[in-house]
Amino acid sequence: MRRIFWVMLTVVVAALAVGWVYRDMIGFMLMQAKVTPKEPFSDNKVPAAPDYANVISWAALPSATDGADLVIPGSTEDKQAGALADVFYIHPTNLVTSANWNAPLDDAGAKDLVDKHYLEAQASVFNECCRIYAPRYRAASFAAFLDKKGSGTKAIDLAYGDVATAFDYFLAHHNQGRPIILAAHSQGSLHLLRLLAERIKGTDIAARIVAAYAVGWPVDARSVTLNTGLAVCGAPEQTGCLLSWNTVGPNAATYYDPTHNVCVNPLSWKTDGAHVDDSNNQGTLVGRTLKSDQADAQCVEGRLIIKYFRSLELLAALKLSPINLGREVYHPYDYNLFYLRIRMNASERVAAFLARKAPAADQPASTPQPHNP
Secondary structure: OHHHHHHHHHHHHHHHHHHHHOHHHHHHHHHHHHHOOOOOOOHHHOOOOOOOOOHHHEEEOOOOOOHHHOOOOOOOOOOHHHOOEEEEEEOOOOOOOOOOOEOOOOOHHHHHHHHHHHHHHOHHHHOOOEEEEEEOOOOEOHHHHOOOOOHHHHHHHHHHHHHHHHHHHHHHHHHOOOOEEEEEEOHHHHHHHHHHHHHHOOOHHHHHEEEEEEEOOOOEOOOHHHHHOOEEOOOOOOOOEEEOOOEEOOOOOOOOOOOOEOOOEOOOOEOOOOOEOHHHOOOEEEOOEEEOOOEOEEEEOOEEEOOOEOOHHHHHHHHHOOOOOOOOEOHHHOOHHHHHHHHHHHHHHHHHHHHHHOOOOOOOOOOOOOOOO
16 A cells, blocks of 8 residues: 555656646646637638728827827837838737637727737837837737647738738828838737738838838748848848847747847847846836836847846736746737837937938939829
């Protein structure tokens, strides 16, 4: 009897040890099971498509009051009204339930996540430099990125179709030839990359791209220029280039090989791998408060490593995030952690772009041509 007891105890201890070692993977698998729809993707069951001629199909417009207008105390003012450049912002995943493969535009929880978190914590960072346009779209659910049976691919393609349609409408009816920043996060960055490849690369629009912030998505540095037509940004005032980073801690779980990922350090705007301490981080967004000296950053083998950050409030928020990607994965806060640096840099890049495009002092300016939307 005693031998059976010790055998059972050994099995239990071993199981607990294995569970502890693989806790991130186990947690991820449990979440996958929870959020995956019971039925496969069907064209007959997709949510109604957006109409971008209708203002309700836009989460943010310069002419509307929305979360992208937020100005954090200690930051600069909202200057959208007179901005000389535009931002086309693509929000990340906003459906983390098993209700559907794509987010309905009228889903209250999905809309709330966009309006009260993504617009305020991400899109608003650009309201000093640019007019902000953010389409609502039938974003693929979180489950779509875990699916291997075909439903996920169809859901992602549907989401991209909305984004591409919105971008075409933005160009035809809103942009009027102004310089453009493309900005996105996570799923939104996947669509941004495809937009660059299919709608922008090799066209006249490419010359108007100030920068593309493809944050929170793996971008292969070896093929980024071939696929998007843009070089990787390596300096604070470089334009016509692409930025990306994925923020984690030193002990973060790895589900893929990130070695060749683009990693631009938002505390230096360089790719040299140098460690930049928290004294260079003037403003981490915690709730609706900017806190300085909160986090360091260093690009290491394709990931942006934070060795420490000081806000217990932010740590608590990370634990409450609806998308738990594992220990020390700071993915939901890729923008928050460097909020003020991104804000300052976007203005620097727009100013540099406009300066380079301005006619020389001894050359007459060309006569403006009438715009036909």
